[in-house]
Amino acid sequence: GQSLEQPSEVTAVEGAIVQINCTYQTSGFYGLSWYQQHDGGAPTFLSYNALDGLEETGRFSSFLSRSDSYGYLLLQELQMKDSASYFCAVRSAEAARQLTFGSGTQLTVLP
Amino acid sequence: DAEITQSPRHKITETGRQVTLACHQTWNHNNMFWYRQDLGHGLRLIHYSYGVQDTNKGEVSDGYSVSRSNTEDLPLTLESAASSQTSVYFCASSWDLNTEAFFGQGTRLTVV
Numbered sequence: 036g037q038s039l040e041q042p043s044e045v046t047a048v049e050g051a052i053v054q055i056n057c058t059y060q061t062s063g064f065y066g067l068s069w070y071q072q073h074d075g076g077a078p079t080f081l082s083y084n085a086l087d088g089l090e091e092t093g094r095f096s097s098f099l100s101r102s103d104s105y106g107y108l109l110l111q112e113l114q115m116k117d118s119a120s121y122f123c124a125v126r127s128a129e130a131a132r133q134l135t136f137g138s139g140t141q142l143t144v145l146p
Numbered sequence: 147d148a149e150i151t152q153s154p155r156h157k158i159t160e161t162g163r164q165v166t167l168a169c170h171q172t173w174n175h176n177n178m179f180w181y182r183q184d185l186g187h188g189l190r191l192i193h194y195s196y197g198v199q200d201t202n203k204g205e206v207s208d209g210y211s212v213s214r215s216n217t218e219d220l221p222l223t224l225e226s227a228a229s230s231q232t233s234v235y236f237c238a239s240s241w242d243l244n245t246e247a248f249f250g251q252g253t254r255l256t257v258v
Contacts, residue, residue, distance in 0.1 A: 066244065077236065078189065080246030122188055132243050133179075133204065136188040 037061045037130060039137035041123055046143045047113055055108045055121050055140045063128025067099050067106045072139070073119045081108065081121075110142070118144045148173040152237050152250035159257055165224040167253050169237030177240045178220040179247065180204075180212060182233040189236065195220055227257045 038060045047053040057067065066085035070078040082090055084099035084106060096109040110117055120141050124134040150171040159165050171178065176197045181189040191204030193212040201212050209231060211223045224231055234254050238247040 068246075077249040077251050078238075079249070083244070083246070085244070124189075126243065130191075130205075131202070133191055133194060134189075134247065135205075136181075136190070138186060138188045 037125065037127065037135050039123060039125060039135065041121075041137045041140045043138070044141045044143070046145065048145045049113055049115060051113050052109065052111050053113060053142065055110075055123075055142070057106050057108075057123030057137060059104050059106075059123070059125045059137075061104075061125050061127040061129050061135070064101065064104075065126040065128070065132060067097075068124045068126065068134060069097055069108045070122045070124065070136075071119050072122065078122065113144050115144050115146065118142060150237060150239055150248050150250045152235075152253050154253060155251065156254045157256070159227050159255070161227060161229060161257055163227050165227050165255065167222045167224075167235055167237075167255070169220045169222065169250060170218055171237075171239040171248070172218065173239060173241075173248070174217055175239035175241055175248075176217065177243065177247075178214070179238045179240075180210070180220065180222045181236045181238065182206065182231075183236060183252075184233050192222065192235075193220075224255075227255075229257050231255065232257045 041057045069081040072078045082097035099106040120139040124136045179194045180192040195214040237250040240247040
């Protein structure tokens with residue numbers, strides 16, 4: 036069966052850099068996505084990695100290593116508005132190409 | 147602007163009642179999805195559809211059904227609501243499976 040693991044909570048200060056790791060187990064892996072969700076809000080898409088390497092989008096970057104079944108989301112120059120939950124999600128043949136989400140990481144940014 | 151909307155945003159219902167949650171998107175996406183979100187479980191897929199007249203079961207489909215009679219709508223029906231179905235429900239849509247999914251604002255359902 037599939038599994039995804041990510042830390043439940045991360046705390047950092049404004050202006051810092053934080054990395055949220057995600058390890059997964061699945062068969063027929065297609066790609067790894069990251070979503071952000073503020074309290075009471077809808078999940079919003081951040082990134083998608085299908086190939087190994089780093090993808091950069093502004094202050095956010097996402098990394099994937101298919102051989103290690105591992106990825107991370109890197110948030111730079113943290114701002115208070117980055118306080119939210121962050122979910123990794125794998126797309127795999129095992130789940131009929133649908134997204135399977137991790138349990139989420141609650142990021143708290145302190146002033 | 148194109149969007150995805152869910153209704154109602156909040157609902158309280160009694161055990162055993164049939165409940166339908168609405169989802170409407172104006173992007174003309176073929177792919178639509180229903181998820182539930184509970185503390186400690188992230189988002190779990192209930193049902194999904196690749197187009198009109200197509201529906202598929204997800205990870206937690208028991209007790210739920212969907213129908214797709216047009217591109218814009220994918221209503222989710224709880225045939226006989228149970229307390230275990232108290233949750234926040236999110237609808238989503240996408241152009242294809244390798245692009246981002248757009249989520250609605252969610253429906254908070256309480257079954258008493």
